Amino acid sequence: MARYEVIGGTPLNGTVTISGAKNAAVAILPAALLVDGVCRIENVPDISDVRILLSILEGMGAKITKEDCGTVIIDSTDVHCTNPDAELVKKMRASYYLMGVLLGRFGKAHVALPGGCNFASRPIDQHIKGFAALGADVEETDDYVELNPGPDGLQGNRISLDVVSVGATVNIMLAATLLPGQTVIENAAKEPHIVDLANFLNTMGARISGAGTDTVKIKGVEQLQGGTYAIIPDQIEAGTYLAAAAATGGNVLVKNVIPKHMECITSKLEEMGAQIINYDDAIRIRCDGRMQHTTVKTRPYPGFPTDMQAQICVCMVLASGVSRLTESVYETRFFGYCSELESMGADIQINGKTAIVTGTDKLYGATVTARDLRAGAALVIAGLAAQGTTFVKNIHYVERGYERLIEKLTALGAQIRRIED
Numbered sequence: 001m002a003r004y005e006v007i008g009g010t011p012l013n014g015t016v017t018i019s020g021a022k023n024a025a026v027a028i029l030p031a032a033l034l035v036d037g038v039c040r041i042e043n044v045p046d047i048s049d050v051r052i053l054l055s056i057l058e059g060m061g062a063k064i065t066k067e068d069c070g071t072v073i074i075d076s077t078d079v080h081c082t083n084p085d086a087e088l089v090k091k092m093r094a095s096y097y098l099m100g101v102l103l104g105r106f107g108k109a110h111v112a113l114p115g116g117c118n119f120a121s122r123p124i125d126q127h128i129k130g131f132a133a134l135g136a137d138v139e140e141t142d143d144y145v146e147l148n149p150g151p152d153g154l155q156g157n158r159i160s161l162d163v164v165s166v167g168a169t170v171n172i173m174l175a176a177t178l179l180p181g182q183t184v185i186e187n188a189a190k191e192p193h194i195v196d197l198a199n200f201l202n203t204m205g206a207r208i209s210g211a212g213t214d215t216v217k218i219k220g221v222e223q224l225q226g227g228t229y230a231i232i233p234d235q236i237e238a239g240t241y242l243a244a245a246a247a248t249g250g251n252v253l254v255k256n257v258i259p260k261h262m263e264c265i266t267s268k269l270e271e272m273g274a275q276i277i278n279y280d281d282a283i284r285i286r287c288d289g290r291m292q293h294t295t296v297k298t299r300p301y302p303g304f305p306t307d308m309q310a311q312i313c314v315c316m317v318l319a320s321g322v323s324r325l326t327e328s329v330y331e332t333r334f335f336g337y338c339s340e341l342e343s344m345g346a347d348i349q350i351n352g353k354t355a356i357v358t359g360t361d362k363l364y365g366a367t368v369t370a371r372d373l374r375a376g377a378a379l380v381i382a383g384l385a386a387q388g389t390t391f392v393k394n395i396h397y398v399e400r401g402y403e404r405l406i407e408k409l410t411a412l413g414a415q416i417r418r419i420e421d
């Protein structure tokens with residue numbers, strides 16, 4: 001077990017470079033199994049979810065070479081396994097993308113149900129609905145999902161999602177890329193990593209259009225060839241550093257970002273009083289004095305991301321006045337961190353889907369426990385802004401999704417270290 005020791009009270013100052021997007025990487029790396037040939041994937045973040053995923057792919061027969069600066073080369077010519085290691089699959093959420101990939105490449109899959117951050121009930125009924133619409137015979141138990149071709153074989157189809165789901169949109173795209181006929185996903189998710197996956201697959205020869213809108217069309221192709229692709233920067237990692245700069249009253253240049261992806265976050269921080277300057281691929285944030293209260297409702301992209309709920313909550317906790325934070329994607333997410341923030345002096349009342357946050361001008365160091373990835377990031381931010389020393393436990397959650405967090409924060413002047421217990 002390891003924990004972070006954070007000595008708070010120092011405004012963050014300097015430059016931070018954002019890594020490749022976690023949620024794009026965990027879709028694109030398994031997508032390399034659809035390719036006949038070698039994929040060179042750049043800007044892959046070195047985080048524990050990616051390391052687990054690469055171990056799963058290697059166990060299935062993929063040849064993986066890692067180069068410096070986040071380049072991963074995947075040759076999946078020798079992959080024949082349709083039953084990935086269940087213990088590894090259960091260690092992360094996005095391992096469910098192996099269902100779509102294996103169905104698309106081999107027409108069958110036997111994949112354990114995924115693990116990962118359980119901040120809410122996370123059903124996969126829309127993924128299953130998609131696979132069934134593509135002609136799969138689906139057997140779902142408490143432990144695994146098994147997919148086989150149904151009586152009419154596998155082919156493209158029209159699928160209208162009942163809820164806007166990132167995972168289901170990705171999984172159906174993965175399954176449909178190599179199937180005969182056209183697949184149309186309606187009410188699709190529009191997150192930047194959906195577009196990134198489509199761009200990756202198209203670079204390798206797929207015919208996907210409409211990614212980033214609510215209708216994605218996939219014309220099946222017989223084969224994908226190898227190629228080179230660079231993953232987009234991580235919207236949520238960038239948002240986390242912006243929130244950390246705001247909460248500590250800092251002045252930070254956040255480099256390697258796509259400012260358009262950040263608008264839903266920067267507009268809220270501006271509303272709270274932060275000064276934001278957008279450059280082509282960087283954003284400067286400066287925050288003098290106390291922020292003001294605001295209202296945030298999380299929504300699918302291009303709305304305010306649920307994955308930034310906890311980090312913006314810390315900014316609200318420190319702002320003047322009463323803020324309202326409404327969660328509309330994962331309702332139980334508040335329970336992952338609000339009580340921990342309260343132990344540091346925050347005043348948060350949860351009323352159904354909404355947290356009413358009454359600002360305070362001081363937080364105090366405490367020993368707190370991360371219950372999921374973004375909750376953990378929020379507790380680190382709170383520790384950086386608090387008076388005194390904070391210990392954040394359960395940091396394996398944070399390490400799922402933040403590359404070199406200690407190194408990056410230390411370079412911004414933070415006093416933080418990892419303690420191995």
Ligand code: UD1
Nearest residue numbers: 023094122123124125126127163164165166167168307329
């Ligand atoms: C993805 C992100 C995660 C983020 C979430 C919401 C990845 C790897 N993870 O998770 O970081 O928090 O989007 O932006 O990209 N739902 C169903 N049935 C389904 C699927 C989803 O009812 O079959 C519901 C969920 O309970 C939730 C909503 O749809 O209320 C959105 O979930 P979804 O977009 O699927 O989230 P994930 O893909 O799991």
